[in-house]
Amino acid sequence: METEFLEKAEENIKAAQVCFDNGLYNACANRVILCGAASCDLRPCGIRE
Numbered sequence: 745m746e747t748e749f750l751e752k753a754e755e756n757i758k759a760a761q762v763c764f765d766n767g768l769y770n771a772c773a774n775r776v777i778l779c780g781a782a783s784c785d786l787r788p789c790g791i792r793e
Contacts, residue, residue, distance in 0.1 A: 753779045 760775035 756775045756778045760772045760779065763769070763772035763775060
């Protein structure tokens with residue numbers, strides 16, 4: 745389960761960069777929020793940044 749959250753976070757980081765590079769700042773912010781949510785979910789599992 746931890747791996748699944750980490751993979752989703754990494755995918756959203758990549759998507760955020762694509763959005764930012766193309767001027768899609770709102771979509772970029774949404775992806776960043778998703779990354780943060782995934783990180784919060786991982787902390788109880790012992791995974792740190």
